Amino acid sequence: MTAAAKTLIIACGALAREVRALSDQLPAFDLRCVPATLHNRPQRIVPALERILDETGSAYERTVIAFGDCGTGGALDRLCAARGLERLPGAHCYAFFAGLSEFDAMMEEELGTFFLTDFLARQFETMVIRPLGLDRKPELRDLYFGHYKRLVFLSQTDDDDLLANANVAAARLGLAFEHRPTGLMAFARDLERLSTPLAA
Amino acid sequence: MSDEPELILADLSDDELVEQMKDDLYDGMGPEIAEGTQILLDRGWDANAILTESLVEAMRIVGLDFGDGILFVPEVLSAANAMKGGMELLRPILAANDAVKPTGRVVIGTVKGDIHDIGKNLVAMMLEGAGFEVMDLGINTDVEEFLKAYDEFNPDLLGMSALLTTTMPYMGVVIEEFEKRGLRKDCGIFVGGAPVNQEFADAIGATEYGGDASNTVELAKRFMGVNRP
Numbered sequence: 001m002t003a004a005a006k007t008l009i010i011a012c013g014a015l016a017r018e019v020r021a022l023s024d025q026l027p028a029f030d031l032r033c034v035p036a037t038l039h040n041r042p043q044r045i046v047p048a049l050e051r052i053l054d055e056t057g058s059a060y061e062r063t064v065i066a067f068g069d070c071g072t073g074g075a076l077d078r079l080c081a082a083r084g085l086e087r088l089p090g091a092h093c094y095a096f097f098a099g100l101s102e103f104d105a106m107m108e109e110e111l112g113t114f115f116l117t118d119f120l121a122r123q124f125e126t127m128v129i130r131p132l133g134l135d136r137k138p139e140l141r142d143l144y145f146g147h148y149k150r151l152v153f154l155s156q157t158d159d160d161d162l163l164a165n166a167n168v169a170a171a172r173l174g175l176a177f178e179h180r181p182t183g184l185m186a187f188a189r190d191l192e193r194l195s196t197p198l199a200a
Numbered sequence: 201m202s203d204e205p206e207l208i209l210a211d212l213s214d215d216e217l218v219e220q221m222k223d224d225l226y227d228g229m230g231p232e233i234a235e236g237t238q239i240l241l242d243r244g245w246d247a248n249a250i251l252t253e254s255l256v257e258a259m260r261i262v263g264l265d266f267g268d269g270i271l272f273v274p275e276v277l278s279a280a281n282a283m284k285g286g287m288e289l290l291r292p293i294l295a296a297n298d299a300v301k302p303t304g305r306v307v308i309g310t311v312k313g314d315i316h317d318i319g320k321n322l323v324a325m326m327l328e329g330a331g332f333e334v335m336d337l338g339i340n341t342d343v344e345e346f347l348k349a350y351d352e353f354n355p356d357l358l359g360m361s362a363l364l365t366t367t368m369p370y371m372g373v374v375i376e377e378f379e380k381r382g383l384r385k386d387c388g389i390f391v392g393g394a395p396v397n398q399e400f401a402d403a404i405g406a407t408e409y410g411g412d413a414s415n416t417v418e419l420a421k422r423f424m425g426v427n428r429p
């Protein structure tokens with residue numbers, strides 16, 4: 001714990017880099033992360049957060065939950081309500097990186113859209129291919145993605161390597177590729193609002 | 201090339217073959233399941249016996265091991281796909297047999313805005329395996345499609361699946377519409393999907409919440425009065 005930090009941000013591992021990138025814009029904070037692999041077992045997210053909250057107790061004036069609902073089916077919101085905490089708005093990181101209405105518009109435009117963020121473009125093998133077993137059973141691809149038409153890369157930074165990765169990922173999944181840079185503006189705004197105490 | 205001698209399914213006795221098919225289904229071996237199914241048919245086995253003794257029984261174990269965290273989504277998906285291959289051979293035979301009355305009639309779909317369908321497909325297949333006649337509306341199903349299917353198919357049960365927190369509430373929309381039209385008295389409404397739980401199912405007024413495919417089959421049979429003392 002840094003002596004000065006009065007704010008604790010508990011983030012999904014998939015957001016750690018992005019939260020750190022905003023250090024300059026946010027009040028001093030400590031960061032604790034929950035493994036991003038819990039994505040695939042969302043029922044374990046709330047217990048993992050509870051453990052961290054119990055450990056840190058009242059050491060911080062403010063605790064921010066840098067998570068979407070992430071498939072907890074409302075359980076995360078119930079945890080937040082019970083402990084007087086707030087989480088990021090929206091169902092998942094794709095929505096709050098893109099901005100909620102922009103995300104809805106993309107789904108409206110083509111429901112068969114699979115999203116990548118910088119994190120997923122970087123960790124495509126670990127976070128997508130392996131958990132879906134596509135390394136061992138490539139023949140499952142069309143059972144998973146048969147209803148999908150396009151892959152949209154929501155990029156947070158301007159990084160040619162990630163862009164190339166995302167392109168290859170789309171080809172590997174047999175999907176058309178689109179790139180929509182989101183930057184970190186919407187995310188920064190949400191995080192700033194949650195980590196800054198309201199003016200009295 | 202492997203050193204193991206290749207297993208010739210046709211050389212196995214009936215009992216050995218049924219056991220082998222259970223192993224093969226667990227391992228997601230589609231062609232072997234189709235082949236084994238055909239061999240049993242050729243030996244004069246009853247289609248329903250093949251279904252329940254090998255395919256459904258093996259898939260039940262896959263479901264249990266998935267629930268216990270021994271198997272993961274890819275294994276479940278390949279097992280389900282292997283089972284589908286066997287079912288395709290058996291379905292026409294089962295359908296042609298007028299002597300067997302279906303356990304009940306089910307309309308099922310993944311709700312509007314959602315295109316996750318692995319769990320829904322598995323539930324549909326296990327219900328079919330238990331003798332239900334199933335009309336599968338696929339993915340992204342809106343209330344009009346559910347209503348239309350209700351009119352056409354006259355189901356005993358309506359099943360809805362949702363995997364996204366954002367699409368779960370739509371199940372409530374469909375239930376309300378069925379309620380409003382007075383369609384619920386002769387049609388049970390079952391809901392499921394990973395983020396759904398009993399509490400949510402109760403809140404939207406579903407008849408039953410099915411946590412997994414086997415559990416759903418038991419609940420569906422009970423709803424139809426099968427196994428009632």
Ligand code: B12
Nearest residue numbers: 071115316317318319359361364365392393394410412413
């Ligand atoms: C596999 C999967 C996918 C596959 C889907 C393939 C397919 N054809 O369905 C792919 C990779 C394509 C995918 C895509 C996406 N996914 Co997805 N996916 C999953 C995952 C890992 C497993 C779901 C699954 O199939 N489980 C296996 C089956 C057997 O289990 P089940 O569905 O729970 O079904 C059982 C029971 O629930 C029940 N049941 C199911 N249906 C029914 C119906 C009835 C009537 C009854 C009684 C019972 C019942 O019985 C079933 C059998 O036992 C979940 C995480 C998880 N562990 O749940 C995320 C998850 C659902 N996905 C998620 C997300 C965010 C997405 C994407 C947006 C990701 C992206 N990068 O774009 C896209 C969706 C885009 C879109 N256009 O909608 C989130 C949802 C978050 C939220 N807030 O709701 C989850 C929770 C992962 C996460 N934490 O991020 N996904």
